Amino acid sequence: MRERWTLAVLGTAFFVVVLDSTIVYVALPSIADDLAFAGGGVQWVISAYLVTFGGLLLLGGRVADLLGRRRVFLVGIAVFTGASVLCGSASEPAVLVGARVLQGMGAAVMAPTALSLVLVTFEPGLERNRALGVWGGIGGVGGTAGLLLGGPITQLWGWKWIFLANLPVGVLLLVASARLLAESRDADRPRAFDASGALAVTGALVLLVLGITEASWPALAGSALLLGTFVLVERRAVAPLVPWRVVRSRRLVTGNLLLLVAGTCVDGVLLVLALDAQAAGSRSPVHFGLTTAAMTGASVVGSVVGQAVVTRVGVRAVAVAGTALLAAGSVALTTLPAVGLVVFGAGLGAAFVSAQIAAVSGAAPDDSGLAAGIADTSFAVGGALGVAVLSTVEGTGSALVVAAIVAALGLVAATSLGAHRATSGVTHLPAGRAP
Template identity: 50%
Template sequence: MSSSEPDRAVPDPRRWKALALLCVAMFVVNLDAQIVLLAIPSIEQDLGFTSGSEQWVLSAYLLTFGGLLMLGGRMADLLGRRRMFFIGTTMFLLASVLCGLAWTGEVLIAARTLQGASAAVMAPTALSILVTTFDEGSERNKALGIWSGIAGFGATAALLVGGPINDLLGWEWIFFLNVPIALILLGLGPVLLRESRGERRNAFDIAGAITVTLALVLLVYAVVEAPDAGWLSAQTLGLIAASIVVFAIFAWVETRSAAPLVPLRIFRNGTLVGGNIVMLLLGMIGFGMGLLVSLYAQQVLGYSALIFGLGMAVMTVMTVFGSAVGQALVTRVGFKPVAAGAMTLLGIGCLLLSRISPDGSYLGDILIPLLVFGPGLGGCYVAATIASQTGVAADEAGLASGINSAGFQIGGALGVAICSTVAASVTGAATGTVAINDGFRAAFIACVVFAVLGLAVALLLRANRPAASPAAPAAEDVPAPRTGAPVHAQAGE
């Protein structure tokens, strides 16, 4: 046995505490993706947004988050995962303060842009630290299950807490809420997280970084603007065409780069590709359904943001439950049946929501679908995350994590855009709750279609369970002992 084996065999004694800290980071990142949804009317009134421009309070975050995720994940691999986590968290802290203090709409949108960019560093970096801290197999699956549950909880909790905070404290506090959380991350991170990175390289793939980021930003921008500009408009088609061209240039650059930002061989991993497609469709369903049910409750049923937020508690609880059950089942039966079963629950939940009525109620039209949808959301997030991280080399953990997070966020942007377009096209120029309700019903059917596609992809995933053999966490590149065995960097170095 080589002298490096003991390093690999002895688990990091702080790994579960580190997991708790990383989960807090992912919670706040996902929370901020949607928490402004119920506060937009108040923000619009206070900051004097012009008609239509208020959507950029949400879109600015989504655009930079989705567009920069892959770059953020690869920078973590090359420059140090813990280091980049601290840089991203510091940026997130400053951006959150600026958001809360914003005195004009332009300042708020600029701050949300910075906040999205910082989240694009935090999310993949935190997940890659998790992957390199836990060996592949049942223990990592358990950690990823907990991670996924908290991530899903963050996404659903945004609708739960956003309304009460906005109504009771003011919209500024949905951003100030991040300040103590970020300070905790920065205070405990040096104690609980160890540094790791992929192999050192003398060159950074600048051309690859520029082209992939530009391609993703063009794609997300096209999707975000499509409901207003039109899906077949010159703007939308032109941006999508430009994105495809830049993606092609990026692929050409990567095949010729000595140190590629995204080694294209990573896409030979069919499980990674399939898991990320499931994650993309999950983002479309989760964000699309969240937007629709929020608008239905407020615009048709007349609920306040506070009352509706409290009503979402049941889905938050069921999402956490689904994550816990999903993690346990993945370890026993594999991620394929869990992903397929969870997608089925998501489809059923959206199908039930497609029966909403103008004179409906929370108990009669919303509660049962939420009880079905929540476990599907939690279970699918777990299965897709584990699938997309299975078989990935330790020095590419940040990249794989960036792809995973990008899939969910870009899926969210696409889902919101498509659902908004479907609802608007059915409603047309008509007014009144009946017409609005008809638009929402059609958009929920679109979510059912997303779930059917997700089920088809899930059934194509590899049937066997994730490999049980341990994979060594990446070591910090420090001088090795005479035996040549790598030395793992410890927290606080």
């Protein structure tokens, strides 16, 4: 019984992290109007969270493994909850964006630590598999719930409550976690943190997003410089975030490239649709949430079918089909929105599951946990880039065409995958994002 309660607590934390990655989309127009964001600056409400989350995800998981998962998990909840209150209290754009950075930091600790605690709580075998099945379901429900709940909350009580609602949940999580969770850590691993690598890659992402949205060449140059610094740091670090041996696998690299493409498409398209549908006043937040939930439902179907097909025909066929549907769905959204959402969602699910299988199966068994963390990071970083790129394109139709082009590039990459067949479906469930 204690294990079930533990799973409930950890699953709730995961649910909140996934929820906050989608619930904001529905509220963006209201936030932009209320805080008077200049130009396309409101996209930073999304980007700040995704960049911080993606940049610090690997470091957050490693810190928890070495310093104690229970202790670090509690700190993550406290930071996330406090940042949520700051978000809900913000009266200036800079304050809200800064609070979203803190929220992303808390999420980067909560998500991988919660999954790690699930793995150490349940013994390998049937019980752990059941727990992971529940975990995967929570991810899908959380993504859909964010789109569904964001509309009613924004329309009835205002956008601030999409953040303030995290306060009672966070307090309950802190109390329950302190009572239920046992401490655990990896005593055999070297006590070293690649903080410089995490700072370099996060700074590079921030400058890259800034350079894209502001058309700033100095920011882009700074991003390239920090990325180069990150590579040098990783080659020399005692405990690198991304060991060089891992990136030598073509399958792993291609899988992560496809996850980057999937993240770029889904977050970029959601942003474009949210701003287009509501800015013109053609749809209420509630209507938009219900409409886009169809995309999430289709992605779940695409993921389940894709997983089954991978074991029969291999990863490449599913990846090619998924990215092709992503491209077709993006184009269809310009003229047939209802059809486009379903096609896009199905392609997202298929592309995501095939890319994730490729990314994880491309690593040695001892590196499977690391490969899973890199996969999560790729999807989150893709989301940040999608928001940055598509927010700068003038016109909804043009932005959706750009999304189709990105998906087409993913299609080219998918053709380079081998015909490897997965024997056990998805070997990893995302730590903090859901397709």
